[in-house]
Amino acid sequence: MRNVTLILDDGSRFSGKSFGYEKPVAGEVVFNTAMTGYPESLTDPSYAGQLMTLTYPLIGNYGVPPFTIEPNGLATFMESEKIHAEAIIVSDYSYEYSHWNAVESLGDWLKREQIPGITGIDTRELTKVLREHGVMMGKIVFGEVENEELRVESYEDINYVDKVSCKEIISYLPDGTSQVFPVTTSIAQLNSQLSIFNSQLKKVVLVDCGVKTNIIRCLLKRDIEVIRVPWDYDFNGLEFDGLFISNGPGDPDTCDAAVQNIRKAMKNEKLPIFGICMGNQLLSKAGGAKIYKLKYGHRSHNQPVRMVGTERCFITSQNHGYAVDNNTLGADWEPLFINMNDGSNEGIKHKTNPWFSAQFHPEAASGPTDTEFLFDEFVNLLK
Numbered sequence: 001m002r003n004v005t006l007i008l009d010d011g012s013r014f015s016g017k018s019f020g021y022e023k024p025v026a027g028e029v030v031f032n033t034a035m036t037g038y039p040e041s042l043t044d045p046s047y048a049g050q051l052m053t054l055t056y057p058l059i060g061n062y063g064v065p066p067f068t069i070e071p072n073g074l075a076t077f078m079e080s081e082k083i084h085a086e087a088i089i090v091s092d093y094s095y096e097y098s099h100w101n102a103v104e105s106l107g108d109w110l111k112r113e114q115i116p117g118i119t120g121i122d123t124r125e126l127t128k129v130l131r132e133h134g135v136m137m138g139k140i141v142f143g144e145v146e147n148e149e150l151r152v153e154s155y156e157d158i159n160y161v162d163k164v165s166c167k168e169i170i171s172y173l174p175d176g177t178s179q180v181f182p183v184t185t186s187i188a189q190l191n192s193q194l195s196i197f198n199s200q201l202k203k204v205v206l207v208d209c210g211v212k213t214n215i216i217r218c219l220l221k222r223d224i225e226v227i228r229v230p231w232d233y234d235f236n237g238l239e240f241d242g243l244f245i246s247n248g249p250g251d252p253d254t255c256d257a258a259v260q261n262i263r264k265a266m267k268n269e270k271l272p273i274f275g276i277c278m279g280n281q282l283l284s285k286a287g288g289a290k291i292y293k294l295k296y297g298h299r300s301h302n303q304p305v306r307m308v309g310t311e312r313c314f315i316t317s318q319n320h321g322y323a324v325d326n327n328t329l330g331a332d333w334e335p336l337f338i339n340m341n342d343g344s345n346e347g348i349k350h351k352t353n354p355w356f357s358a359q360f361h362p363e364a365a366s367g368p369t370d371t372e373f374l375f376d377e378f379v380n381l382l383k
């Protein structure tokens with residue numbers, strides 16, 4: 001196995017061994033403390049541009065499920081069509097795996113999708129550095145540190161690319177639609193979906209900023225027809241009964257096209273609107289709030305949130321680096337959930353109109369499913 005070194009923006013270095021695809025990469029180094037769910041996290045488009053550190057030491061021991069596609073076009077077990085994280089950084093990669101549904105090892109999957117994986121890293125020390133310094137850019141190069149000198153092997157060194165901000169990573173598809181890195185929702189797909197809809201069911205426009213598959217599954221299993229549109233597509237000319245704003249990668253302040261379209265939809269004060277993660281940030285921006293960056297984000301399965309106005313607390317699955325500033329919420333808005341660890345915003349709701357959102361992931365995939373009831377709340381508003 002080749003020697004690999006992670007170099008952080010502050011000069012810190014962590015050496016390990018390669019178990020994935022061998023190419024240098026750069027991006028924002030983040031950490032997730034969940035004990036399970038590496039297939040779902042790796043295919044969550046929200047991790048685009050990020051080097052994902054997993055603090056749970058043993059990774060890979062249950063392999064990787066098959067990449068099958070359902071008749072509705074959704075991946076059966078994954079959260080999108082491919083791995084979106086730039087790399088995975090672990091302490092103890094398990095070369096042997098066993099699971100009733102596993103078809104290959106994590107290492108083989110990474111190699112096939114050309115994603116680096118490095119093992120043998122002191123992920124607890126790395127996480128302490130990130131918690132103390134705050135998240136920072138980093139790069140993975142092939143070579144090892146000898147006597148404080150980094151001997152980079154054949155690969156050219158890679159420059160830092162701040163791919164976390166959508167500005168750098170939004171590109172345009174041949175048919176003129178855009179993609180929020182690397183989500184691709186073409187107009188052709190949209191038109192085909194519009195043509196097959198059964199008019200008996202309620203229709204929800206889903207603004208796709210990098211949607212996780214399980215969000216769409218959670219809507220479809222509640223007999224909702226989903227019109228999935230690109231993040232910057234002006235959907236206001238379509239006929240629909242509700243609006244959903246999805247999760248997604250990067251800085252919400254680079255997605256103003258979506259915010260403008262949401263503002264237009266809000267002219268209909270009876271239109272039910274629900275958002276998750278990036279969706280919480282974009283809905284709050286549409287309502288006039290401001291966003292700030294957390295020091296190292298919330299990425300785990302055990303984030304406690306309290307529903308405001310109640311004594312009810314939920315353990316949630318989270319993956320976000322930005323947050324809504326509660327102090328900038330418009331007069332007609334109020335926090336819906338608050339994080340019990342740091343008091344940050346975990347959801348908002350309008351005081352009179354049917355508009356609400358969660359910063360955490362009620363669809364889980366992976367993690368606790370205790371807050372999936374929020375989908376029922378939204379679907380009930382459509383009736």
Ligand SMILES: NC(=O)CC[C@H](N)C(=O)O
Binds near residue numbers: 248252279319322323
């Ligand atoms: N999962 C998400 O939608 C993340 C939203 C945003 N990119 C953040 O990091 O806060």
